[in-house]
Amino acid sequence: MLGFPTDKHTQVCGTLDEVNNFREKILNLRQQLPYEIDGVVVQVNDREIFKRLGVVGKAPRGAIAFKFAAKKATTVVEEIKIQVGRQGNLTPVAVMRPVEVGGVTITHASLHNEDEIKRLGLKIGDTVVVQRAGDVIPQIVEVLPKMRSGKEKTFHMPTVCPVCGFKAERQMISEGGEKGTALICSNRRCPAKDLKQLEHLVNAFEIYTIGPKILARFKDEGLITDAADIFTLKKEDLVGLERFGEKSAENIISSINSHKIINLAKFIQALGILHVGEETAIDLAAHFGSLEKLKAASFEEIDSIPNIGGAVAKSLYDYFQDKRHLDFIERLIQAGVKLQVTSYKLPAKTGPPAGKKVGVTGMLESMSREEAKAAVREAGGDWVSSVSKNTDYVVAGESAGSKLAKAKALGVRVLNEKQFLDIIKR
Ligand SMILES: [Zn+2]
Structure with a gap:
């Protein structure tokens, strides 16, 4: 016993039957627990075997989530809207008649892509079964064609970006090992894309006083054109805005100023490079130790880092080959953003293959x-x-x-x- 708090319900099971019984037992206890759970985790109870089983992507084979069946409800899809993501990807989202599922009112569910709409056979106006995946993310699981009145409409993905009007292009994407096609806005300066990138960067810098609405407003008012401008904002800039109090202006500016120092991993994450999430950013920071080294890295070197696949390496390499991105980083630094020296432990290079x-x-x-x-x-x-x-x-x-x-x-x-x-x- 090392003194870590563990859950009193934890149990060692010898057989799969015992695992099933345990899950059943926890399912019955669920309502009495002081926290929300969506299932149990089954884990190999031997560290050596756990290690040998290895990892797929970020998920160890030695531990799996054994989830409870999600709570479901039926409702009507009233509209399908297009959302423009950070990478310019156009995602269809179902807007539904509000319905309660597991204590939460659901109004929207992502439909991911056109293929998913086809797979479901979904039309606008359809009655559908919704659930919360993992009891959190709303999901349409089934269309009920028998409920159709004949007024339902077939949905078509747009051929242009709904925000900027540029042509939408079909691109191959691979995310989390899954390959598919996505519609991407072809405008490199799409305002929707820019705004999502801004939100992403502000979150990575943990500047929580600036929410999406305020960001959109700053942009509309011409106070900022990209994220680097956030760091040069002054109180006077904000006080001039209609319905913007002195106090909130002060809060925002002081929050920006107190978050200018950021560690390398968070900074890499903040850049919003395609396929580069938090985990990858940490791996990169540990490997390179400085932004300069990462910028100068060859594709081969990036590709050789454990856990970093070819598509990620290519995306990173391409990102730093683009002068506009280098200029953007330079402007962030000029605006006072400071990269903290990170102390990620790199393996000691002492073994015989060291440096080989x-x-x-x-x-x-x-x-x-x-x-x-x-x-x-x-x-x-x-x-x-x-x-x-x-x-x-x-x-x-x-x-x-x-x-x-x-x-x-x-x-x-x-x-x-x-x-x-x-x-x-x-
Ligand atoms: Zn666009």
């Missing part, structure tokens, strides 16, 4: 590709996905492919799995 470029070809018996990548990094080495004459070691596993032939041709040292485990001290 290591690649793997074929299948290893003792670990997955992702685990090998992490092990190389932990030992202070650099993971490479392709072989060049600068590669120090290539580890050849079962059915090694062209990478092995290339390594041999280039005279790169080839290790078998046992030699590899030796140098990473496993």
Whole structure:
């Protein structure tokens, strides 16, 4: 016992039946609990096995949420609106007749994309079953075609952005391992996109006195054109606005000033780079340690960081190749934004592969590709996905492919799995 508070209901189960019974027991207790829950978590109770099971994306295989069935209700979809997101993505949102689900009144549900509308077979005016996914996010789960009157209308995604009128383009996207197409506003300076980016940045800087409405107002009044302008706002600028008191102007300015210092990970997150969320920003801050190094990084280097996939690496690399983005960052710094030196612990670079470029070809018996990548990094080495004459070691596993032939041709040292485990001290 290390003194951490644990939940008194926690239980070790020996069989799947016991797990089911436990969930059933908690479901019955649910109403009496002093907090909201949406299920239980089943976790492997052995740290070694937990580690061996590995991680998919950010989710460990050794722990899963075993959720309760969500509460449902029926209502009518009165309208489908288009929302423009931070990346300019056009998302259809169902506007529904207010209905209570699990104690909360629901009026909107995201429909994600056109494919989802087709999958549901949803028309405007349809009666639908809604639930709160994970008991939080409203979701349309089913359309009830028998309730149709014949007045329902088929919905079509717009061909232009509803905010700026630019052409909407279909793009391939991959999010959380799921691939699909999305409609994106083709205007790089779309006001809706800008506003969402502004909101995102203000949140990352934790300037909570400026909500979406105030931001929109600042923009409409011409006080700001982009986020860098927020940091140069003065009290006098705000006091001049209609219905804007001296007190709230003061609050906002002091809140801005007290949040100008930000750590590197939060700053990276604040930039709102496509595919780069909080976790990725932390990984990047830990790896690079400074914004300068991240800006100068090659695609290969970004791609070699554990947990960072090709699409994310490309998005990051492209972002910092764009002069407008570099100018924007420069303006933030000029406006007084200061990056705090972060103290993310990097693995000590002392192991034999320290500073060496290591690649793997074929299948290893003792670990997955992702685990090998992490092990190389932990030992202070650099993971490479392709072989060049600068590669120090290539580890050849079962059915090694062209990478092995290339390594041999280039005279790169080839290790078998046992030699590899030796140098990473496993
Ligand atoms: Zn637009």
